[in-house]
Amino acid sequence: SQTIHQWPATLVQPVGSPLSLECTVEGTSNPNLYWYRQAAGRGLQLLFYSIGIGQISSEVPQNLSASRPQDRQFILSSKKLLLSDSGFYLCAWSSLGDRVVTEAFFGQGTRLTVV
Amino acid sequence: KNQVEQSPQSLIILEGKNCTLQCNYTVSPFSNLRWYKQDTGRGPVSLTIMTFSENTKSNGRYTATLDADTKQSSLHITASQLSDSASYICVVHAGNNRKLIWGLGTSLAVNP
Numbered sequence: 207s208q209t210i211h212q213w214p215a216t217l218v219q220p221v222g223s224p225l226s227l228e229c230t231v232e233g234t235s236n237p238n239l240y241w242y243r244q245a246a247g248r249g250l251q252l253l254f255y256s257i258g259i260g261q262i263s264s265e266v267p268q269n270l271s272a273s274r275p276q277d278r279q280f281i282l283s284s285k286k287l288l289l290s291d292s293g294f295y296l297c298a299w300s301s302l303g304d305r306v307v308t309e310a311f312f313g314q315g316t317r318l319t320v321v
Numbered sequence: 322k323n324q325v326e327q328s329p330q331s332l333i334i335l336e337g338k339n340c341t342l343q344c345n346y347t348v349s350p351f352s353n354l355r356w357y358k359q360d361t362g363r364g365p366v367s368l369t370i371m372t373f374s375e376n377t378k379s380n381g382r383y384t385a386t387l388d389a390d391t392k393q394s395s396l397h398i399t400a401s402q403l404s405d406s407a408s409y410i411c412v413v414h415a416g417n418n419r420k421l422i423w424g425l426g427t428s429l430a431v432n433p
Contacts, residue, residue: 212364249410249425250365296364309355310421312364 208233212297212313219320225270225284227316229297232278237299239280240310241272244294256280292320323348325413325424333430338401342427344394344411352416356385356396359408359426368396368409401431 212229219225231237238257242250252265254272262272269288273281280297297313325346334340346354353372357365369378369385371394377386382405384397398405408426415422 247425249423251423252421294362298364309367309370312366315362315364317362 208299208311210297210299210311210313212316214316215314216317217319219287219318221289221320222286225282225287225291225318227282227295227297227318229280229282229313230278231280231299234278234299234301236277237301239274240298240300241270241280241282242296242298244296244315246293250296254282287320289320292318294318323413323415323422325411325422327409327411327424327427329427330425331428331430333432334401336401336403336431336433340398340401340429342396342398342409342411342429344396344424346392346394346411346413346422346424348392348413348415348422350416351389351392352414354385354387354394355412355414355421356383356394357410357412359410361407365410398429403431403433405429406431 209232240255241253243253244250254262254264256262256274259274259277269291270284295316295318298310300310328343351373353370355370356368358368359365368380368383371378371387373389382399387394396409408428410426411424413422
């Protein structure tokens with residue numbers, strides 16, 4: 207069966223510090239990978255998605271970047287965190303295909319607080 | 322503009338009661354609609370996925386309906402349990418790309 211791992215679960219970082227959140231998927235190959243952010247009381251906002259190694263699409267201009275060094279590894283990074291980067295970050299994967307009814311599976315999330 | 326709107330924003334019911342959550346969308350072209358349950362501080366978990374040809378789909382005590390003509394969906398929860406307390410999110414998949422359009426969710430509290 208497929209599983210998705212995301213860590214750490216919680217993180218408190220000072221403003222201006224770097225960030226690295228990692229997400230890995232097991233049990234499937236060539237998944238679509240996503241990073242979402244959920245601010246308090248808000249819906250999920252898609253930050254990045256990737257359809258393959260080294261292929262990253264950014265949905266919104268921001269202080270963050272994403273990388274996919276391996277097929278089942280997706281990393282969210284920042285060189286200098288801002289207070290506005292605080293939020294709940296979720297990694298997700300789905301099988302590929304525009305015309306296939308696919309389901310997105312989510313990790314447990316990382317609660318990031320920038321102080 | 323592609324949008325998904327949910328109502329009510331929050332709901333409190335007593336254990337054992339039924340409830341219905343609403344979702345209206347303006348996403349075009351439409352591919353499929355999903356309902357997710359998100360416990361506090363956790364990732365969303367899929368409850369149902371429906372394409373335009375499906376009018377209703379059940380998953381245990383959860384029953385989702387879809388009216389593609391009026392672009393409305395509902396999630397009905399039967400015989401609610403304390404563990405049903407969560408945020409329920411309606412998500413529509415736009416058919417022309419891989420984007421999922423997320424609603425803001427309905428926060429459901431089931432009280433004993």
